[in-house]
Amino acid sequence: MNTDTVGARIRYWRMRRGGMSQAVLAGLAGVSQPYVSQIESGRKTIDRRSTLVSFAAALQVTVADLLGQGTEPGDPAREGAAECVPAIWSALIEIEDGERRPSTRTQEQLTADLARTDQLRNLCNYPAMARMLPDLLLESAAAGGTVLAQAAYQAATCLRHLGYRHLALNAARVAVSAAEEAEHSAWIGAARFAYVQSLPIESASLAARAAGRSLVELQNDAGDEQVRQMLGQLHLSAALTSTVDGRVDVARDHLAEASREATSLGDPVDGGGFNGCGFGPTNVGLWKMSIAAEQGEMGKVIELSRAVRPQVLAATNRQMSYWLDLGRAFADTGRRDAEALGAFVQAERAAPVPFALNPLARDAVVALAQRARRRAVSEDLRLLASRMGIHLAA
Numbered sequence: 001m002n003t004d005t006v007g008a009r010i011r012y013w014r015m016r017r018g019g020m021s022q023a024v025l026a027g028l029a030g031v032s033q034p035y036v037s038q039i040e041s042g043r044k045t046i047d048r049r050s051t052l053v054s055f056a057a058a059l060q061v062t063v064a065d066l067l068g069q070g071t072e073p074g075d076p077a078r079e080g081a082a083e084c085v086p087a088i089w090s091a092l093i094e095i096e097d098g099e100r101r102p103s104t105r106t107q108e109q110l111t112a113d114l115a116r117t118d119q120l121r122n123l124c125n126y127p128a129m130a131r132m133l134p135d136l137l138l139e140s141a142a143a144g145g146t147v148l149a150q151a152a153y154q155a156a157t158c159l160r161h162l163g164y165r166h167l168a169l170n171a172a173r174v175a176v177s178a179a180e181e182a183e184h185s186a187w188i189g190a191a192r193f194a195y196v197q198s199l200p201i202e203s204a205s206l207a208a209r210a211a212g213r214s215l216v217e218l219q220n221d222a223g224d225e226q227v228r229q230m231l232g233q234l235h236l237s238a239a240l241t242s243t244v245d246g247r248v249d250v251a252r253d254h255l256a257e258a259s260r261e262a263t264s265l266g267d268p269v270d271g272g273g274f275n276g277c278g279f280g281p282t283n284v285g286l287w288k289m290s291i292a293a294e295q296g297e298m299g300k301v302i303e304l305s306r307a308v309r310p311q312v313l314a315a316t317n318r319q320m321s322y323w324l325d326l327g328r329a330f331a332d333t334g335r336r337d338a339e340a341l342g343a344f345v346q347a348e349r350a351a352p353v354p355f356a357l358n359p360l361a362r363d364a365v366v367a368l369a370q371r372a373r374r375r376a377v378s379e380d381l382r383l384l385a386s387r388m389g390i391h392l393a394a
Contacts, residue, residue, distance in 0.1 A: 004390070005363050006052075009066050013059040020059075028058035041371045045363045047328060048294050049244045051199050056202065063201045069163030069358040078265075081162050087134035088155060092170045095141045095148075103142035110139055110147065117154050117383040122276055124317045124351040129158045148178035149187045153275065156194040161317075161354050168198035172381040185221040189214065189230025190275045195235045204244035210237035211254075225265065226274040232261040232276050236287040243294045251291065258284050271314035278313040286310060286318055289325045301329035316351040323347035324355070328364050339370055341381055348384060356388045363391060 014020045022040070026033040031051070038044040049063075056063045061093035079209060105113070113136055120129045133155050136289055140151035160168035175191035192214040199207040213232045218234075221227045221348035242251035259281075267280035277283075285308035294298040310322035327343030330336040344365060348355045355361050365385055 001090075005042055005366050006046055006066055006068075006359055007039040007042050009068060010036075010055055010059070013061050013065065014040075017059060022240075025055075025058055041364070043361065043364050045328070045331070045367045047298070047332065047360075048199060048296060049204070050171050050246065050294070052366060053126055053202055053244070054203070063165070064165065067163070069165070081130040081158075084130040085159070085162075085167065086135065088130065088137070088159065089167055091134045091137040091141075092152075092155070092167065092174060095137060095174050096170065098143075099136055100141050103139055107143075110143060114140070114147070114154075117151075117278060121154055121157055122272070122315045124161070124320070124354045126158045126161050126353055126357075130162065131156065133158060145178060145182035145385075146184050146187050147193055148180065149175045149184070150275070152178060153187075153190055153194050156198050160198050160359065163179065165198055165200055169195070172198045185218055185224060186230055186274055188225035189218050189227055189234060189238060190277070193230060193233045193277070195239060196234070196241070200243065204241040208238050208241040208245055208247070208250070211235075211241065228261055228265060229268075229274045229277060229279040232265070232279040232284075235261070236279075236284065240287060240291055240294065243291050248295070255284075255288065255291065255364040258287070263342050266282070267312055269310055276315055277314055278318055281369075282308060282310065282312050283318065286321055286325075290321065293325050293328065298329040299333040301325055317354055320347045320351035320355055323350060324358070324361055324364075326361070331364055331368060333370055340364070341378065341384070345380060345384055348387065352387065360389055362390060 014022070022036040023033045026036045029036075029051070031054070035044070039046060046055070050214075052063045052066060056066055059066075061321060070111035103110075113132065117129050117136060119130050120126075120132075133151075136151050137155060140148045152171045156168045156171035156175060159171055172191060172195035175190070175194055179187035179191040192210070196207045196211045199210070215231060215234050215238070215322070218227055218231060223230060238325050239251045239258065242248075242254060262279065262281045262284045262300055265280055267282050268278060271278065285304060287306065289301050289304045292304060305322065305326045309320060310319040315320065323343045323346040325348060327340045331340035344361070347361065365381070365388060368381055369385060372378065372380045
């Protein structure tokens with residue numbers, strides 16, 4: 001059975017559950033039967049994380065199972081990185097177990113390697129990062145402190161975007177331990193942000209609470225600008241996870257705090273700020289778009305986009321996020337597919353690897369193609385799908 005899309009995987013697991021009917025699945029997930037039919041056929045996409053959680057719970061699987069994260073064959077970028085994942089996992093286990101190998105690099109070489117992987121992170125070149133991480137983690141462990149916190153943070157980011165959330169969580173824990181050992185508040189904030197980001201979607205409530213605890217614990221150092229940037233990021237993460245958890249009032253409060261902090265700080269002059277997180281008014285605008293999408297307010301996503309200029313941020317995945325959310329908002333009604341395609345093309349140009357690996361991006365492109373079947377599929381759509389490894393019928 002073809003399981004290239006979220007809808008196809010939902011159908012696969014539904015049939016595995018004793019041939020459960022669409023009506024029964026709809027009842028368990030709290031949606032309508034026609035909606036299930038449209039999702040399974042690829043005519044509609046799932047726009048809300050909370051809906052994915054509901055489907056996964058109804059089918060007794062994980063959201064990762066529905067997204068195919070870390071398991072989908074056929075994508076060269078994923079397969080190239082997957083070859084390095086066992087070595088990254090082994091390095092993380094060794095570090096967590098307390099073992100430290102003697103360093104083979106000078107401090108200057110290690111600093112240069114960390115700068116190189118950070119550059120790759122900004123470019124979203126996760127396969128190239130994955131190749132560097134096994135040795136870099138072990139060398140950074142020998143140095144310890146903020147050096148290890150930075151390397152482990154990078155590992156968590158890389159693994160999460162490649163779909164290995166369980167390993168990203170391991171890496172985030174290593175980052176937290178190293179930052180706490182160094183007593184560096186800004187890196188503690190960054191590492192805990194990585195931890196919250198690495199938690200599975202099903203754990204949105206836990207993620208929001210973890211972010212909230214970190215916000216309280218770091219308040220004493222809020223006079224430090226780097227710490228303030230990470231407090232802002234934690235507020236944004238808490239806002240999104242609270243939205244997924246259905247606590248809209250709590251999300252609104254966190255978003256207001258993040259907006260207040262961002263207005264005070266402004267956008268980072270270099271487009272990155274501390275640890276390249278890019279906290280400021282522009283990043284807050286991007287998270288507002290994602291939160292509006294999670295609330296199903298696609299018109300608001302389009303409205304918010306008019307005030308956001310993502311190109312001021314250095315990290316290309318933030319630019320991709322802007323165009324992906326905007327494209328999904330345009331595609332929501334099925335009446336603005338040409339604008340949706342234009343946005344998806346921009347997203348793919350900004351960050352080709354994460355766009356191709358993003359299950360929701362793939363589903364959105366497939367949905368455009370399904371609706372275009374009644375007329376000729378445009379060459380732009382065919383080329384975009386081809387670059388993502390999606391094969392459309394001629």
